Amino acid sequence: MSGKITEKIPYGFVKHEKYDVVVMDSEKMESVKLMFSLCLDGMSLGQIKNVIESQGIEYPAKYKKDKIVGWSLAEIRKILSDPIYGDERYSVIAKEELEIAKRMLTLNTRVIGKRMEVSALVGIAVCKECGSFLVEKSVSTRGRTYLYYICGKNKKGKGCSMHKIAVQELDEKVLEEMRKEIGDREVFRCKGLTREIAIGYLKYVSIDSAGNIKVIWNT
Ligand SMILES: [Zn+2]
Numbered sequence: 001m002s003g004k005i006t007e008k009i010p011y012g013f014v015k016h017e018k019y020d021v022v023v024m025d026s027e028k029m030e031s032v033k034l035m036f037s038l039c040l041d042g043m044s045l046g047q048i049k050n051v052i053e054s055q056g057i058e059y060p061a062k063y064k065k066d067k068i069v070g071w072s073l074a075e076i077r078k079i080l081s082d083p084i085y086g087d088e089r090y091s092v093i094a095k096e097e098l099e100i101a102k103r104m105l106t107l108n109t110r111v112i113g114k115r116m117e118v119s120a121l122v123g124i125a126v127c128k129e130c131g132s133f134l135v136e137k138s139v140s141t142r143g144r145t146y147l148y149y150i151c152g153k154n155k156k157g158k159g160c161s162m163h164k165i166a167v168q169e170l171d172e173k174v175l176e177e178m179r180k181e182i183g184d185r186e187v188f189r190c191k192g193l194t195r196e197i198a199i200g201y202l203k204y205v206s207i208d209s210a211g212n213i214k215v216i217w218n219t
Contacts, residue, residue: 009022010079010082010084010085011028011031011032011075011079012024012025012028012029012031012032012079012085012092013025013084024090027058028058029090029092031052031057031058032079032085032092033092033093034051034052034055034057035048035052035076035079035080036080036085036092036093036097036098036101038051039080039101039104039105040097040100040101040104040117040195040199041111041116041117041118041195042104042109042110042111042117042118042122043109043110043111044108044109044110044111045073045076045077045105046073047110047111048076049070049071049073049076052071052076053070053071057071059071077105080101080102080105081101081102081105083098085098086098086099094200096199096200096203096218097199099203100123100124100199103123103133104122104123107122107123107133107135107152109122109123109135109136112138117195118136118195119136119147119149119167119171119195120167120171120174120193120194120195120197120198121134121149121167121170121171121174121193121198121202121205122134122135122136122149124198124199124202124203124204124205125149125170125204125205125206125207126204126205126206126207127151127152127153127154127160127163127206127207128206128207128208128209128214129151129160129161129163129208129209130151130153130159130160132151132152132153132154132160133152134149134150134151134152134163134165134207135149135150135151135152135155136148136149136150136167137149137150137155137164146166147166147167147168148164148165148166148167149163149164149165149166149167149170149207150162150163150164150165151163161209163207163209165207165211168192169211170205170207170211170213171192171193172193173211173213174193174198174202174205174213174215175187175190175192175193177213177215178193178197178201178202178215181215181217182201182217187201200218201217201218202215202216202217202218203216203217203218203219204216
């Protein structure tokens with residue numbers, strides 16, 4: 001996109017006062033960044049809608065002039081799927097983040113309870129057998145809740161096998177691999193694998209049913 005106006009302007013951009021180009025509306029772009037960060041944390045579209053509405057984030061009003069209708073899930077999805085926000089010229093979000101956001105939309109994740117975000121490898125860890133992304137499953141026994149990654153296809157009841165692995169176990173394995181391969185301080189200093197670090201460094205992590213991993217790095 002050259003910046004010239006050819007079609008409907010994406011949320012967060014406005015038409016320049018004088019020239020036939022679009023420029024960023026920094027306040028709205030902050031809202032876009034928030035939406036992406038909530039999506040990357042694993043919130044569902046409905047949860048994202050609740051947050052942005054509770055913060056009074058301005059609705060793209062010009063599309064529905066007369067009545068206040070609030071955000072629709074389709075509009076939020078449209079923003080989160082628009083490659084323009086990963087365009088280096090605008091540096092709204094990193095390309096890797098855009099890629100994971102796209103995956104999160106297909107995974108229908110939802111942050112449950114008081115947790116602030118999904119486990120580090122959701123949208124990154126892939127079942128080696130069927131190629132589906134692993135998703136979270138929580139299991140409660142004797143008042144304690146344990147978190148696992150399992151094959152997304154299996155969770156939907158569509159076959160494959162469970163590939164169940166404890167979140168902590170897989171996260172530690174991956175972090176260990178990162179420490180071998182990547183010399184960055186951030187990777188050495190963190191106490192555990194965070195979502196931010198995972199998204200920053202890892203393109204995919206493939207896991208077989210025996211728990212062996214293969215990492216594909218972001219380049
Ligand atoms: Zn599978």
